[in-house]
Amino acid sequence: MLDQLRSIVQEVNSARDLQSALDIIVTRVRSALNTQVCSVYLLDKDINSHVLMASQGLKAEAVGRVSLQTDEGLVGLVAKYAEPINLSDASTHPSYFYLQDTGEEEFNSFLGVPIIHHRAVLGVLVIQQRESRRFDEGEEAFLITLSAQLSGVIAHAEATGAIQGLSPSGKKTEDTIFPGVSGSSGVAIGRAVVVFPHADLSQIPQRPAKDIEHEVAFFKTCIDAVRRDMNDLYEKIAGHVAEEERQLFNVYARMLDDNALGNEVVARIRQGIWAQGALAYVAGEHVRSFESMSDDYLRERAVDIKDLCSRVLFYLQAREPIEIEYQENTILVSEELTPSMLAEAPKEKLKGLISVKGSGNSHVAILARTMGIPTVMGTVDLPYAQLEGRSLVVDGYRGEVITSPSKALRLRYREIIKEQEQLIAGLEGIKEEPCETSDGHRVQLWVNTGLMSDVMQSLDQGAEGIGLFRTEVPFLLSERFPSEQEQYEIYREQLEAFSPKIVTMRTLDIGGDKSLPYFPIEEANPFLGWRGIRVTLDHPEIFMAQIRAMLRASVGLDNLQIMLPMISNVNEVSMAQQLIKKAYRELVQEGVDVVYPPVGVMIELPAAVYQTSVLAKMVDFVSVGSNDLTQYLLAVDRNNPRVASLYSAFHPAVIAALQQVVTLAKAEGKPVSICGEMAGDPGAAVLLIAMGYDVLSMNASTLLKVKSVIRSVSMDVAKDLLEQVAELDDAQTIRSAVDMALYNAGVDRLLRSSRTH
Secondary structure: OOHHHHHHHHHHOOOOOOHHHHHHHHHHHHHHHOOOEEEEEEEEOOOEEEEEEEEEEOOHHHHHOEEEEEHHHHHHHHHHOOOOOOEEEEHOOOOOOOOOOOOOOOOOOEEEEEEEEEOOOEEEEEEEEEEOOOHHHHHHHHHHHHHHHHHHHHHHHHHHHOOEEEEEOOOOOOOOOEEEEEEEEEEEEEEEEOOOOOHHHHHHHOOOOOOOOHHHHHHHHHHHHHHHHHHHHHHOOOOOOEEEEEHHHHHHHHHHHOHHHHHHHHHHHOOOOOOOHHHHHHHHHHHHHHHOOOOHHHHHHHHHHHHHHHHHOOOOOOOOOOOOOOOEEEEEEEEOOOHHHHHHOOHHHEEEEEOOOOOOHHHHHHHHHHHHEEEEEEOOOOHHHHOOOOEEEEOOOOOOOEEEOOOHHHHHHHHHHHHHHHHHHHOOOHOOOOOOOOOOOEEEEEEEEEEHHHHHHHHOOOOEEEEEEEEEHHHOOOOOOOOOEEEHHHHHHHHHOOOOOOOEEEEEOOOOOOHHHHHOOOOOOOOHHOOOHHHHHHHHOOHHHHHHHHHHHOOOOOOOEEEEEEOHHHHHHHHHHHHHHHHHHHHHHHOOOOOOOEEEEOOOOOOHHOOOOHHHHHEEEEEHHHHHHHHHOOOOOOOOOOHHOOOOOOOHHHHHHHHHHHHHHOOOOOEEOOOHHHHHHHHHHHHHHHHHOOOEEEEEHHHHHHHHHHHHOOHOOOOOOOOOOOOOHHHHHHHHHHHHHHHOOOOOOHHHHHHOO
């Protein structure tokens, strides 16, 4: 059975489109289980029906024409309860619904299993037989296993059709929604610009060829270059390997001939596809074909195809580097957006961001919120490679991408954008007002920054300090470790721009989801591995250069404080403090008039929560990083869209930990801030001030919204809400209680502006 399962899955994976995949499924399953009928019904949301999309055993003319309402028949029952139904005589079941024109009346046995993808039922896989009998456990288990393995393939194939504006049954459709998670709130309407890393065939988008004849000629010159490479390698290894192995390079060269791979690519270019996209498409077809073969030797040849086509791709990209054309209303799309991709795009043209990988609390999402760009992350079913130039809506409130938007939908979202602009304009009047509750309790609102542009925006929004300067951002945008002098110039610019307000600089925090291209960290479990303070303590030369640059940059300004990330024990704090003191002594000996700055720790790990008291005794201030603290408390990888719904800063355990930290730190007489994304949520901010946090540090784009809410509530109301929340045992219930409190305070208009899951 296992071999049959593997074989069917491989063959379906190699299918060209949805219909081909479904035809393979029904043919192979009927044969494998030796039944008279195998059919697939898929849910078509546009007509609210399960459509018979493929069948072996029912009448061929019924396929694509026959459908059942979602609550009709045994198929509807399987979908409704998302459970298998196994009957020896289907016609006697109360939910049996006879489908005319299918010829199913002669089949008595029925086994239907749901096709489920990300908790949603896509359709139903059915087998039937004339003989009245229950299908045995082995047959049922086979069908369930196969359905689970193929659900992703079917979902992807459906999504590919949806991009073309077609429903599963082939009807024209509009307003197709691809769910993800919110990365940055707001709404954007624009056209997709797909960006991708080099030398990766799987990520090349489908774009039209600007000049077909030029593309053909250019492709052929690159083919010739690879063919010469193969011939050179053939000559170079003479006498070093067996002749039959050496002949492989001749085989490679022949595969590029006009009557082989090369000809297929040229044919696709002549259909109007650019050379890179044509090559990627043809390579993908051949790779899938070889991977589905049962013969081990032939199956392994898929690697040869990948290697050969990657060599051609290298020449295509090296000889004519692609210049991305950013439109005025660009929606930047990628399989995995990176900080450098954001940095390369002109800010004035960037309206929205979409990343197939990542979640609402990944590093890129945080940068997007800093930049105030509507963003959707974790759109795992989105066929991003086919989006180039297509009209899209990015709904950063709901975490949805909408393709083929209708005129009515565009109009509705334009109204939302207008409402956003009016709301922001309405908050301008409180920029210079203090952030205090209606009964006079004062709270400091600081900002998180990483770029100089962030500082300018932060000052414009009335920020009172920087609670987190992400020093890793300049490192991420560099091609090597920045020198001490280069870092000095960056830090000086930040400190001068904000002077005399305090600037909190976090020491280099790489690892996890923040890797440097020139200092790769490959680990099986990066979030539990070598990151933050662990890296810099293992590389004191990096740490010392950074600390020296910070201290030098603060001369004459004295508004620097240093923060240590990813602290899990007191030894890390002691070692870091020793290095900071060493850097300070060196600069004093060099004649630099430097002042020793306040040093604090970030509470991001559960271990640090329990050691807050002892850590607070060692440092000048304590700051909670709520993003990582939530991640580690809940064991939820914040970059994984599959578990994104489990990530919630309103989880009772997170609320309890936040309260414990502030209580213990205050007992030691130390100020406490919070610089995670939770601080920028208007509702969460009310809870945080009630807990006793002195400083809330957030992205500049949310600062005025948070200030507006805090100024609209009293401290008594905030404390009452916190007491109410402390009695609740569910994140969703807590969120609802907070929303209701804001509604009662008359600031519910700000609820849509920000969401901490």
